[in-house]
Amino acid sequence: MRVASTVEHAEIAPGGSGTIPLDVVNTSGVIDALSVRVLGFPATASVRSQPEQLTLFPQAEGALEVHIGLPDSFPAGTYHVTIVVEGRAAGATDAYHDVEVMVPPHPAVTVTANPSVVRARGRALFTVTAVNEGNTPLDLALRAVDADRNLRTELTPSTLSIPIGRSAVTTVTARGPRQLLGSDRDRPLRIVAEADGASAEVALTLKQRSTFGRGVITALILLAILAAWALAVTIGMRAIFGSDPSTKVAPASFFAATEVPGQSAGAAPAGALARDALLPAGVGGTITGTVQGTEDPAGVGRLTVEALRTSPDGLVLVASAATQADGSYSLAGLFPGEYLLRVAADGYDTIWYPSAVASSGATPVQASAQQVTDGIDLQVTGALASITGLVQTGAVEDVEVTVAAAPTWLPAEEAADAAQQVTAAADGTYEFVDLVAPGSYDLTFEAEGYQPTTITEHVLGGQQRLALDVTLGAGLGQITGMVTNGFEPLGGVQISTTVDGEEVVVGSPTQGRVGSFVLPSLPTPGTYVLTASMDGYGSQTVVVDLAAGESKTDVFIMMTGGVGTISGHVVDTTGNGVGGVTVVAGGTSVGVSATSLTAGDVGAFTLTGVQGSATVTLTFTKEGYAPASIPVTLTDGPPGDVSVTLAPMNGAVQGRVTDGGQGVVGARVEATDGSTVHSTVSTATGAAGSGSYLIPELPPGTYAVTVVSDGRVISTAMVTVLQGTTVRANLPFPGGG
Structure with a gap:
């Protein structure tokens, strides 16, 4: 199988999709149905090919399109993706194409x-x-x-x-x-x-809610009204009738049209304004404006703006208003005329409009009836302020955190030059003093291995402000490395780990940077267990610790062993094949065993599917033979024909039964250790000639070897049988011929 593509780098946005075209050639000698799978993406990615299966004749060429769709929450990072084109025909080889897919970050x-x-x-x-x-x-x-x-x-x-x-x-x-x-x-x-x-x-x-509710307040108001009414009636009655004598006729003061002695008819009530006087407050003028800081042009809230009027007795406070959050204020209901405006508050220098420090330098502001005089802006200077706070770095200790306070009202370059910078104490506390106020400051927290964090704090004149607590989040890290088989880089290996409970899998490329891998966007600090697996090799596990914001680039994984076949023969000490021997491959991740042949090529064995380390130990066992173990190296592939010799576990007794030097045929020979009797009959042929006998498979021990005829013991010999040895014992049989 051969595959090629014009796309080696692709960018796919979260929630989007991408297409990778492939040109495929069937290099096998049979018609094959080809399909596609992708290594290196988490399971949340949607992968499909168009068409799903591509059927090609031998040496024919076709086109496939791999469509990759990503959900909105697909993790950002760079993924080394391997596209595997595989066939169904027997003996078909897979083809690989490596693509580097970049998923941009999309925070929300x-x-x-x-x-x-x-x-x-x-x-x-x-x-x-x-x-x-x-x-x-x-x-x-x-x-x-x-x-x-x-x-x-x-x-x-x-x-x-x-x-x-x-x-x-x-x-x-x-x-x-x-x-x-x-x-x-x-x-x-x-x-x-x-x-x-x-x-x-x-x-x-x-x-x-108020401490005293509406019901209580209503009752109190009603009582107050009743008391006031009663008091007014009492005082009024005394005022009207107090100077009149008691009479049955109403006094003259009771009648509105009656002239009162000492007062001319049609006189204005006491306290009334003359016709040429100023207008009442209800139709008076309004003065509005904004109070800003001298340095920071943002409005300053919670300050008091006062309007004063000149009188024969000096300046008289006429009206006052508090500034809103944006610094705006409004003085309404003013009698027409000129007023002096001043701003006064704790922590601020008193300022008279427009910028005087005393009333003598103030400029009067004209208020006109039923008109608004706007744009009366003032600038205030506050006493120097301070900001204190706490920055934390989680469970990691001895982290040096740098905190900078930059004024927000300056351009970026000027703000950086004017910024104050301090280092947080070991307990995370920090303090900025002598800050210009009022004003807003961007507090930026930076530490090696952590993501920078910025908050904004506003200080008032002379304020000792306590800032919000900040916890720095560690930056993301990554793990890069190489996978080899001990001799050269190895492509097509799957490397997996777990991130926040979800498995992340990447693949090592088979072209270009063969064997390399990258696990990006890993939260730190953390410990990651990497598992490398590939068909034909045993899985390998590597543990990698990442400090805050750390990236490791030297992780090395060696895939050892492999899936293969080991074949050979089992023989005895004479070179003859031994059948029925159990052969077990030890030190493998999967138990593999076989049994040597008992017919045909006696003693031959074949172990298939061997998977494990570079060296595999083969163990051979059979009843009556001493177990044997040999190491077999798989690093360079199958080791070829393996031969092992099994030594018999038991011994034997052999000899001749003779009468006058001539062999006796058909004599019964018995060997016993007192509990078990082993017997045989002498034969006409044998290694020693006529009358030879052999009693095999005798466990090690002392035996009495006898010739028995008609239930009678003719002759006896005592022998000691050792493991794997044959003891000779010639026995006479007088008259046995």
């Missing part, structure tokens, strides 16, 4: 919460689940975003390492400020999950 994550809304007085617990829907492991950094910054949040844990297709859970604890009175208040927040190339978020809501 979804985040859900259960529950997403919790009603509580002060503390709420949310369970947030993150699911890795991509094709590469994710190291997620979780953070809580509270737009109003009224909540104290805690995420346990704040970082998640999620394998492909798996999920992980974190618990979010949210605490709101104490609320004594009022209706339920919604306090929203968002949980943002970020990884390299992927992000997701989920909205949560704490519906905060």
Whole structure:
């Protein structure tokens, strides 16, 4: 079989498919039906050929297309794939084509919460689940975003390492400020999950209940109204009738049209504005703007903007408003006129609009009736801030973690130059001091063998901020190496291991970099058991330890032994074949045995399907013979005809029965050890001549050898039989002829 293709490198995206064309030639001498299988892909890949079977005449050429489809979650990495074209005809040889398939990473994550809304007085617990829907492991950094910054949040844990297709859970604890009175208040927040190339978020809501409910408040309000009404009636009655004498006629002050002494008719009520005075507050002006940081142009929330008006007694505070999360503010209901604006808050320098440090340098802002004066922006400078936090590296100890804090408002190159950098302590704690505030900083955590992680923290003026805890996820590693048979690289070998409970299989190429293999995208740190297998060879196992982010490139696997045939002969000490001998191949992964022939080519044996190490031990056993073992080397292929000699386990007694020097034929000879009697009859022919006898298969021991006639013992000899020896004992038989 011969195969060729124009495609040696292919890129297949997760959820996509690729096609590899093959030109196949049937080099055998018979018609064959060819099919395709692929080595080196996990079982989740979909592989099919078009057509499924290709029938070719001898020396005919045909075309096959191999279609490879990958699911959305197929792991990213580079796969060395071997396409095997195999035939069904007897003696057909397989053909191989190697393709390097690159699967690009496609990170994706979804985040859900259960529950997403919790009603509580002060503390709420949310369970947030993150699911890795991509094709590469994710190291997620979780953070809580509270737009109003009224909540104290805690995420346990704040970082998640999620394998492909798996999920992980974190618990979010949210605490709101104490609320004594009022209706339920919604306090929203968002949980943002970020990884390299992927992000997701989920909205949560704490519906905060008041300490005193609506029923209690309503009752108290009603009581207060009744008390106020009673007090007003009492005071009013005293004010109206207190100076009038008791009379049955209503006093003059009771009648609205009646002139009151001392007051002219049509006079305006006390405290009323003159017609040329300013408009009431209900139709007053509005001043809006944004408060930003001096360095970081992002808006600054939770600051107080105050509007002051000049009076004969000095500056008078007229109105104030708090800035929102984006720094915006609005001062509404102002009487028309000029106002001085200032920003004051703990941790910040007091600033008068537009940038004065005292009221004397401030520029007045005009408020007009029923109009909005916008664009009144201010910039504040805060006291230097600090950030402290904790970074962890899992179970690995003595890892040096470098933490850098870069201002987010600068371009990338300038931010890198202005970044502060510290090394985390042995317990993982770190601290940045003298940070410009207010401002946002990207904290980047780096350590050898770990994937870099970045979180963003915002500091206010003079704030000592405690950052979210960070757990670094180790980087991915890989194992590369070579498979040989002890002499040269070996292609077509399957190398498998287990990653997160799933088997991953790759193959060694048969062309190009023959025998090489790569196991990519392995989570670290970890221990991997590699198993190499191939038809014709025994499986080999190698254990590889990977440290955090480590890649090993020198893994060497030698396939030893092989599946083959061993044949030979078993003979005795005289060179004659011995049949019925059991032959066992020891030191093999599969038990193989055979029995030597008892007819035809007596003593011949054949062992097929031998699989094991480079040297196989053959053991030969048969009752009556001493066992024998010999080593056979399979490294260079079948060893040829193997010959082994078995020595008899038992001995024998032989001799002649004579009468006056002449052999006696037909005499009964017995040998006994006291428990068993072995007998024979002397013959006319033999190694020693007429009257010879032989008693074989005698276990080692002392025997009495006698000539017996008509139940009478004629003569006796005592002999000692040794293992594998023959003892001579000539016996006289007077009158035996």
